[in-house]
Amino acid sequence: MNPDLVLWLAAILFGIGALGLMTRRNALVAFMCVELMLNAANLVLVTMSNVHGGLDGQVAAFFVMVVAAAEVTVGLSIIVMVYRSRRSTSVDAANLLKQ
Amino acid sequence: MIPLTIETDIVFWICGPLMVAGAFGLVLFRKAVYSALSMAFVMVNLAALYAAMGAPLLAAAQIIVYTGAIMMLFLFVLMLVGVDRADSLVETIKGQRVWTALAAIGVAGLIIAGIGHVAAASAGLDSANEAYGGNVQGLAAMLFNRYVFPFELTSALLITAAVGAMVLAQHARLTPKKTQAERAAERMEAYATAGVHPGALPNSGVIARHNSIATPALLPDGSISGESVSEVLLGRGAIVDTPALSALTAANFAGVAAELEGEEPPVPPALDTGPKPASLEGATPADTAELAPESGASDAAVEDEEESK
Incomplete structure (x- = not known):
């Protein structure tokens, strides 16, 4: 099949993820949008592994998954911690440095 | 390993549009739980695409790690923090949505222009x-x-x-824990200064057809007592409409009373609630709320009966 189409799909998904990250103010939804962008990057890696006929891209996608899992655990615990002190998950609520 | 021989093109044209739709759902749903569900949907479709592109192990890992572990973690945290409120739709920065949409389209266009054309055919x-x-x-x-x-x-x-x-999730106590005596003293001080009722909050309402915790208690004047249901349920608007129910019960009572009156003229006094304490009428809501739940419905019914006689 034509690998260009999959790359375009990955670009569209990345764009939608960026859109959500910039518009949504719920920290959890914004975080999920980051996950969507990571998934789009993974899709590019797997497609390129298919194009080049080697497995290196898939190994890289595995490493991205591991890093994403680690990132989610730490990020979510930070969100819970911010919620405890500000009683809100809105990204606008964490404005201690601004004041 | 069993080869996954599904034609990649077919899988792409099925999963691709579904993934884009799910991604838009993630961005556009106001409730975070719906967003999380859309995200899980995108990830499952992505796993199908991986499987069709000759990466079966990655497809399994995608489902197990992303959909199984990461999305569950997200849902857990969502349940812990603020599942009850939807995102506000007010723009804090003027024109943010328009410019953001333009920027997102620009990013996607840049990526397509940059890496969207592979010279070689797929090996x-x-x-x-x-x-x-x-x-x-x-x-x-x-x-x-x-x-x-x-x-x-x-x-x-x-x-x-x-x-x-x-380390981050550990709850470090910033102030010493309050003893029971201190909390009692605080309550009494709040009562003395602000007039806050020092006793327990009123029970939820016990009405003929509902007695769940989502049923607010009725005050003597027939309005609902906001203190008798959980704040979370009030915030979601997921409470039972008690005044409507009590009106329904009163109508039923009136109907039964009229029927009894038509068939057997000597009606015994059906509900003898005794003399009502006069102080009830002028009391504060917090004092009477515990008495309120049944009285709203049954009083109205008694009054209706008396009227019909």
Whole structure:
């Protein structure tokens, strides 16, 4: 099949993820949008592994998954911690440095 | 390994539009739980696409790690923090949505222009998968030969992340815990200064057809007592409409009373609630709320009966 189409799909998904990250103010939804962008990057890696006929891209996608899992655990615990002190998950609520 | 022989084109044209729709759902749904569901949907479709593109192990890992572990973690945290409120739709920065949409389209366009054109035709993974006897074996050979040091580093990363999450999520007490005596003194002080009722909050309403915790108690004047139901339920608007129910009960009572009156003229006094304490009328809501639940419905019914006689 034509690998260009999959790359375009990955670009569209990345764009939608960026859109959500910039518009949504719920920290959890914004975080999920980051996950969507990571998934789009993974899709590019797997497609390129298919194009080049080697497995290196898939190994890289595995490493991205591991890093994403680690990132989610730490990020979510930070969100819970911010919620405890500000009683809100809105990204606008964490404005201690601004004041 | 069983080869997944589904035509990649078919899978792409099914899963691709579904993924884009799910991604838009993630961005556009106001409730965070719906967003999380859309995200899980995108990830499952992505796994199907991986499987069709000659990466069966990655497809399994996508479902197990992303959909199974990461999305569950998201949902857990969503349940812990603020599942009750939807996102506000007010723009804090003027024109933010328009400019953001333009920027997102620009990013996607840049990526398509940059890497969206592959010169060579797809080589396919069949030969690479077969080199070691399968996709899993091939990946294992890669991980434990060429990529063994990055692989070891990821274990360090995972341990660090686990320890970090434990440290961050640990609840360090900033002030000493209040004793019971201190809390009682605080209550009495609030009563003395602000007039806050020092006793327990009123029960939820016990009406003929509902007695769940979502049923607010009725005050003597027939309005609902906001203190008798949980704030979360009030915020969601998921409470039972008690005044409507009590009106319904009163109508039923009136109907039964009229029927009895038509058939048997000598009606015994059906509900003798006794003389009502006069102080009830002028009391504050917090004082009477515990008495309120049944009285709203049954009083109205008694009044209706008396009227019909």
